[in-house]
Amino acid sequence: MRCRIKICGVTRPEDAVMAAEAGADAIGLVFHPPSRRCVSEAQAARIVAALPPLVSAVGLFLDADTAQVRRIRSAVPLDLLQFHGNESAAFCEQFGDRYIKAVGMAGGDAWAVAREHPAAAGLLLDGHPPGAAGGSGEAFDWHQSLPAEPRIIVAGGLRVDNVAEAVETIRPWGVDCSSGVESAPGIKDRRSIAAFIEEVYRVERHPGD
Numbered sequence: 001m002r003c004r005i006k007i008c009g010v011t012r013p014e015d016a017v018m019a020a021e022a023g024a025d026a027i028g029l030v031f032h033p034p035s036r037r038c039v040s041e042a043q044a045a046r047i048v049a050a051l052p053p054l055v056s057a058v059g060l061f062l063d064a065d066t067a068q069v070r071r072i073r074s075a076v077p078l079d080l081l082q083f084h085g086n087e088s089a090a091f092c093e094q095f096g097d098r099y100i101k102a103v104g105m106a107g108g109d110a111w112a113v114a115r116e117h118p119a120a121a122g123l124l125l126d127g128h129p130p131g132a133a134g135g136s137g138e139a140f141d142w143h144q145s146l147p148a149e150p151r152i153i154v155a156g157g158l159r160v161d162n163v164a165e166a167v168e169t170i171r172p173w174g175v176d177c178s179s180g181v182e183s184a185p186g187i188k189d190r191r192s193i194a195a196f197i198e199e200v201y202r203v204e205r206h207p208g209d
């Protein structure tokens with residue numbers, strides 16, 4: 001089974017196209033105003049409009065209120081929602097969209113979040129402490145015991161030089177990378193994205209190399 005790849009924190013249409021052309025399965029749009037990668041609705045709509053077919057657009061929220069999520073959903077054609085804060089299952093499910101629930105692995109309990117969100121399409125394990133924002137480039141201990149779940153997405157501090165170890169150790173459904181493929185916050189780097197995606201493909205073809 002091929003490990004899916006999401007490139008998150010995209011702020012420019014050209015970066016979304018570049019990621020898709022390099023092989024990304026999904027791109028992420030951050031709707032969290034304090035983030036340096038936060039996009040406006042208009043910016044997000046332009047990015048999604050530039051995406052080729054069969055590449056998903058994921059909208060990332062962090063403890064946003066219902067009205068904000070609804071407003072953005074109706075302005076931007078998103079394929080999936082990603083909730084990166086302390087959102088309850090009832091909150092996440094109210095929108096009727098498929099969603100990914102993030103777990104802050106620095107002190108977070110992945111089993112508890114998995115139990116609390118049986119309807120989540122994905123469980124994204126990130127390196128940040130629960131309650132803090134993600135996108136900080138912090139990895140978590142991939143060798144710790146994790147829920148045996150088919151829907152795990154590994155995030156947090158992934159880069160071209162460590163993604164192979166994460167994939168080999170956890171064998172996740174997907175990986176998600178933001179700061180590790182940037183030249184500046186929100187500005188994606190073509191070579192880093194291409195190298196990152198190639199590395200995921202390589203480790204799947206030649207595990208253990």
Ligand SMILES: O=C(O)c1ccccc1N[C@@H]1O[C@H](COP(=O)(O)O)[C@@H](O)[C@H]1O
Nearest residue numbers: 008035133134135137156157177178179
């Ligand atoms: O990218 C951000 O600014 C951000 C802000 C708030 C919550 C999450 C955020 N990013 C997500 O965090 C993970 C890991 O990112 P990184 O690769 O360690 O930089 C990923 O899903 C980002 O989109």
